[in-house]
Amino acid sequence: MLQNIHDIRNRVKELHPLIHCITNPISINQCANAVLAINARPIMAEHPKEVKEITDTSIALMLNLGNITDARMASMRISAQAAKNRQIPILLDAVGIACSRMRRDYACELLKTAMPTVIKGNYSEINALYHEAYRSSGVDADAALDVQMLDRVAVRLARAYHTVILASGKMDIVTDGTRLVHIKNGTPQLSGITGTGCMLGALAASYLSAKPDMDAAITACAMMGICGQLSETSRGSGSFMVNLMDTLSAVTDADMEQYLDMEEIEIERL
Numbered sequence: 001m002l003q004n005i006h007d008i009r010n011r012v013k014e015l016h017p018l019i020h021c022i023t024n025p026i027s028i029n030q031c032a033n034a035v036l037a038i039n040a041r042p043i044m045a046e047h048p049k050e051v052k053e054i055t056d057t058s059i060a061l062m063l064n065l066g067n068i069t070d071a072r073m074a075s076m077r078i079s080a081q082a083a084k085n086r087q088i089p090i091l092l093d094a095v096g097i098a099c100s101r102m103r104r105d106y107a108c109e110l111l112k113t114a115m116p117t118v119i120k121g122n123y124s125e126i127n128a129l130y131h132e133a134y135r136s137s138g139v140d141a142d143a144a145l146d147v148q149m150l151d152r153v154a155v156r157l158a159r160a161y162h163t164v165i166l167a168s169g170k171m172d173i174v175t176d177g178t179r180l181v182h183i184k185n186g187t188p189q190l191s192g193i194t195g196t197g198c199m200l201g202a203l204a205a206s207y208l209s210a211k212p213d214m215d216a217a218i219t220a221c222a223m224m225g226i227c228g229q230l231s232e233t234s235r236g237s238g239s240f241m242v243n244l245m246d247t248l249s250a251v252t253d254a255d256m257e258q259y260l261d262m263e264e265i266e267i268e269r270l
Helices: 002-015 028-037 051-056 070-086 101-113 123-130 147-161 188-192 196-208 214-230 237-250 253-259
Strands: 018-022 041-043 060-064 090-093 118-122 164-168 172-175 180-183 262-265
Touching (some): 002 196, 018 028, 018 051, 018 070, 018 196, 028 041, 060 070, 070 090, 070 101, 118 123, 118 196, 118 214, 123 164, 164 196, 214 253
Parallel strands (some): 060 090
């Protein structure tokens, strides 16, 4: 897996792919800079009259449900269909579906339009996608959710939708229904600044341009977690954000090899 991570990272550096991100204004700057940091090219177009054209020229598409609006919902429908028609990989970041029935219903609608290559969400959002009646407070993950239960939920969703599930949290869970991986890298400081979950989605979409499968999601989780660890600081959240952007652009294969903390779980045990 480590060699796959190296290959995916280096392939994106070579391809310099255009990644179309329809995301929320709260994290749009962080997402664009995260994509740039790994040598991909972000474009954040979201007007319904132009998104088909933009998606048609892109190599991957990220759809993020944060701070949703009518215009962004319309644009995501159009871009999802365009990506499906051109067989462009899609990442759906199901932000807020655990606290908003409207967002959950809309996410399910998008899944019928075009099945994403990766469905991403925090523990609460992935649990809400599986359990329709489940609700949590706000867009943060519920710390009380059990990892083994989330493993089962993620595997069942991956099998039901024939896609990759990325459940982000203190330990990231990635599965395609046949493989299940835990990525244990990270730092509590990642949750102290806004947009790091959205940045993870942007990184995963970028890596899908190089390898449109589970390994792209694993690479994104490893990158975000390791770079978070290497960026830890006692100076405060502003300095941590600056450090994180620096590290995302400068982290080496040797760093990835030294710090990667990943475990493959036997699905039969679930």
